[in-house]
Amino acid sequence: MDTQLYIRQVLTEHLLSADYKQLTETEARQIMGNVTETLKKLITEYKETLSKAEYTFFQRNIHSYHRIPIFYGLPKVHKTPVTLRPIVSGSNSFLGIFSTWLDFKMKLLLPYVKSFIKNSAAVIQDIKQLPLPPHALLFSADATAMYIETSCQLICSN
Numbered sequence: 001m002d003t004q005l006y007i008r009q010v011l012t013e014h015l016l017s018a019d020y021k022q023l024t025e026t027e028a029r030q031i032m033g034n035v036t037e038t039l040k041k042l043i044t045e046y047k048e049t050l051s052k053a054e055y056t057f058f059q060r061n062i063h064s065y066h067r068i069p070i071f072y073g074l075p076k077v078h079k080t081p082v083t084l085r086p087i088v089s090g091s092n093s094f095l096g097i098f099s100t101w102l103d104f105k106m107k108l109l110l111p112y113v114k115s116f117i118k119n120s121a122a123v124i125q126d127i128k129q130l131p132l133p134p135h136a137l138l139f140s141a142d143a144t145a146m147y148i149e150t151s152c153q154l155i156c157s158n
Contacts, residue, residue: 001082009073009082010073010084013083014071014073014086028068029068035094036094039094039095039098043055043058054101057097057101058097058101061097062094066092066097067092068093069089069095070089071086071088072087073086073087
């Protein structure tokens, strides 16, 4: 994609639209500073509820360098005309520390979600237990690289 077209689209589709508010550098640093201080206070306040490993994780990562999250647009090349999907990358940001910890904690809850499927082998095992008619064909769809790829697969055979 041409750089000038990309910049124009990011501005018109996103950054200069009513959905976004441009902040000054001072405002952005003030907000990030407030968020940082709030999260540090939470770690201190709830230190006793964290495991030793979790507390160590926070202590090691809090004092590292952190960048401000970065906004960019990912072209949707399958659309005509090409539009941009807004992305905010929090990698290596202060909030990234908490995202990593929250992801870890939420994964512990997955077995309690009735619709949770561990992996495709578990799905196949469950399907094999179903009382299906003898000539049943099963179809699956899988999302690959943010695009839907459909395929026909015979999962259960007689």
